[in-house]
Amino acid sequence: MTASTRPGTRSARPQVTRPSWWRAYWAMLLLLLALIALPFVLGLLEGATVGDVLANEAGRSKFMQGLLIEVFLLGLYALSYDLILGVTGLLSFGHAMFFAVGAYTTGILLKSAGWPFGVTVVAVIVAGVLQALLFGVVLLRVSGITFALVTLGLASVFEILIKSREFADFTGADVGLQGIPKPDFLNPSAERLRLYFIILAVTVLVYLFYRRFVNSPPGRVCIAIRENEDRARMLGYNTFRFKLLALIIAGITAAVAGMFYAIYNPIVSPEVTGLGYTVDALLIILIGGMGTLSGALIGAGVFRLLDFYLLKWFGENAAFLLGAIYVALVIFVPYGIVGTWQRRSVAWRRAWRARSGKQ
Amino acid sequence: MSNLLEVRGIDTFIGQFHILEEVSLTVPEGAIVALLGRNGAGKTTTLKSILGLTPPRSGQVIFAGEEIQGLPSYEIAAMGVGYVPEHRAIFRDLSVYENLKLAERKKSDLARKEAMIFELFPDLKRLIKLGGANLSGGQQQMLALARALVPDNRLLLIDEPTEGLAPVIIEAMMEAIRRLAATTTILLVEQNFLVAGQLAESYVIVDEGRVVQTGVMADLLDDDAAIRRYLGAG
Numbered sequence A: 001m002t003a004s005t006r007p008g009t010r011s012a013r014p015q016v017t018r019p020s021w022w023r024a025y026w027a028m029l030l031l032l033l034a035l036i037a038l039p040f041v042l043g044l045l046e047g048a049t050v051g052d053v054l055a056n057e058a059g060r061s062k063f064m065q066g067l068l069i070e071v072f073l074l075g076l077y078a079l080s081y082d083l084i085l086g087v088t089g090l091l092s093f094g095h096a097m098f099f100a101v102g103a104y105t106t107g108i109l110l111k112s113a114g115w116p117f118g119v120t121v122v123a124v125i126v127a128g129v130l131q132a133l134l135f136g137v138v139l140l141r142v143s144g145i146t147f148a149l150v151t152l153g154l155a156s157v158f159e160i161l162i163k164s165r166e167f168a169d170f171t172g173a174d175v176g177l178q179g180i181p182k183p184d185f186l187n188p189s190a191e192r193l194r195l196y197f198i199i200l201a202v203t204v205l206v207y208l209f210y211r212r213f214v215n216s217p218p219g220r221v222c223i224a225i226r227e228n229e230d231r232a233r234m235l236g237y238n239t240f241r242f243k244l245l246a247l248i249i250a251g252i253t254a255a256v257a258g259m260f261y262a263i264y265n266p267i268v269s270p271e272v273t274g275l276g277y278t279v280d281a282l283l284i285i286l287i288g289g290m291g292t293l294s295g296a297l298i299g300a301g302v303f304r305l306l307d308f309y310l311l312k313w314f315g316e317n318a319a320f321l322l323g324a325i326y327v328a329l330v331i332f333v334p335y336g337i338v339g340t341w342q343r344r345s346v347a348w349r350r351a352w353r354a355r356s357g358k359q
Numbered sequence B: 001m002s003n004l005l006e007v008r009g010i011d012t013f014i015g016q017f018h019i020l021e022e023v024s025l026t027v028p029e030g031a032i033v034a035l036l037g038r039n040g041a042g043k044t045t046t047l048k049s050i051l052g053l054t055p056p057r058s059g060q061v062i063f064a065g066e067e068i069q070g071l072p073s074y075e076i077a078a079m080g081v082g083y084v085p086e087h088r089a090i091f092r093d094l095s096v097y098e099n100l101k102l103a104e105r106k107k108s109d110l111a112r113k114e115a116m117i118f119e120l121f122p123d124l125k126r127l128i129k130l131g132g133a134n135l136s137g138g139q140q141q142m143l144a145l146a147r148a149l150v151p152d153n154r155l156l157l158i159d160e161p162t163e164g165l166a167p168v169i170i171e172a173m174m175e176a177i178r179r180l181a182a183t184t185t186i187l188l189v190e191q192n193f194l195v196a197g198q199l200a201e202s203y204v205i206v207d208e209g210r211v212v213q214t215g216v217m218a219d220l221l222d223d224d225a226a227i228r229r230y231l232g233a234g
Helices: A021-045 A051-053 A060-087 A095-112 A116-142 A144-163 A165-171 A192-215 A217-227 A229-232 A238-265 A276-290 A294-332 A336-355 B042-049 B073-078 B096-102 B109-120 B122-126 B139-147 B167-181 B195-199 B217-222 B225-233
Strands: B004-016 B015-028 B032-036 B058-063 B081-084 B155-160 B185-188 B202-207 B208-216
Touching: A021 A060, A021 A192, A021 B139, A060 A095, A060 A217, A060 A238, A060 A276, A060 A294, A095 A144, A095 A165, A095 A238, A095 A276, A116 A144, A116 A294, A144 A165, A144 A276, A144 A336, A144 B081, A165 A229, A192 A238, A217 A229, A217 A238, A217 B096, A229 B073, A229 B155, A294 A336, A294 B032, A336 B032, A336 B096, A336 B139, A336 B155, B004 B042, B004 B185, B004 B202, B015 B058, B015 B185, B015 B202, B032 B042, B032 B058, B032 B195, B042 B058, B042 B073, B042 B081, B042 B109, B042 B155, B042 B185, B073 B081, B096 B139, B109 B122, B109 B139, B122 B139, B139 B155, B167 B185, B167 B195, B195 B217, B202 B217, B202 B225, B208 B217, B208 B225, B217 B225
Parallel strands: B015 B208, B032 B185, B032 B202, B081 B155, B155 B185
Antiparallel strands: B004 B015, B004 B058, B202 B208
């Protein structure tokens, strides 16, 4: 029975692009289990008890939780960039703003306005939608490289505002936004383990939502737009709506990542408003595999951990090594880690079947 | 016979270039009309002007009694105008099934049409799960045409369906277009005069962006001078 005989049902999707959940998720599932166990394993290796880990005693476990929180947040941020660039094909040079708006909204509302955390979360999501609409207005007029440049312009205006002296009372200008009152239950030091698991859970849920979206009819239209927007239009799709939808989802995701960034870090650095931070997102999805979604998360891990450990082990030479590794990755892993893996595994499976004589 | 499509004196520019000058043509309901001409004569631009992909600067495009020039392409498509672009225009990153599914305008479109589509193109049924990039050229062209069959289109604009295909596949495409013509009106751009001559009842020849000759296909087949002059074929 071919898949097409039951259109409309979910199981009717063809297997090549939508394998069974185990084949699609086994690697991510193992990784997730490892990430759940990691804080405890690290603690036990160090001679601490599970109780110590649960009590957020200082040590290697707690330190690693912090580093991984940074990875998760970078992963969320890169995931949102992958949705608009890798899946939908929109090149934005202003993506750092999507993240920074979340971070600064959180910081300013908690600190200067004294809003409760719950309301702040809602405000961050609203801000995420609004900035996506702002980019959407641009998208109505221009596309391609012009869109990239206009978004760069918008993000630069935002960066200038954040760093300007006039708003220093709210934003901390180029020093950064400090002294944000954190909600007690998410305190990055006293409740590190809880924050770790909450951000891990958010990352997993957002990732699953993204997977679901890309496999849904609107997600398929986004892929079609990436390939050829005119063709998608000629099938009767108002492509602007789908691009706007991708922007809104990405805008909310990046803003929420920025919110957690403001909660986890002692200071919101104005660096997150700059072009360099957009380039980080681009680098991460290039490392992980553009358009693969899971590549954004894997890439974030590689990006942050390489950065950290090279700096720790090689000090000043780290930047040079990092550059060399990125060049090597681009040459030897041209479709990113996940993208290359997917292509290879298809070839391997085919070779395996040929060997076992099944055709 | 009423006209399903009327193009009245459209002028189309691409950048500063005046591509179409005062192009007019009519496509009667239920007919297959061939749009002929050399490379670069303006055939594809005429289709794109009708579809709003390169909107005409002046003139009118009337589909089923309604003026559609200036409407966005997706609205024109939603009125029941299907387009099969040249060069096997499928989505290579999506599977055969997803390509067909994407062409639905109503949820049940594919379910209703798949028997007919798979009868015309049995290959597609076999390859339903395969990614578009893995199809051969002929299979991609079949898929491009099949995609236009999924929704209920009143008018199909087909651009160079047999370009670069093997003779046996050309036969299959011609058969598909003939079957289609029973329910759909077709404006067909075709370089291969042998194909166009067999399929279409009437023709429009464009040359250097102008309509230079129209008439009944049977007459054109005998008009060697016009064929040599405008189509460069013998």
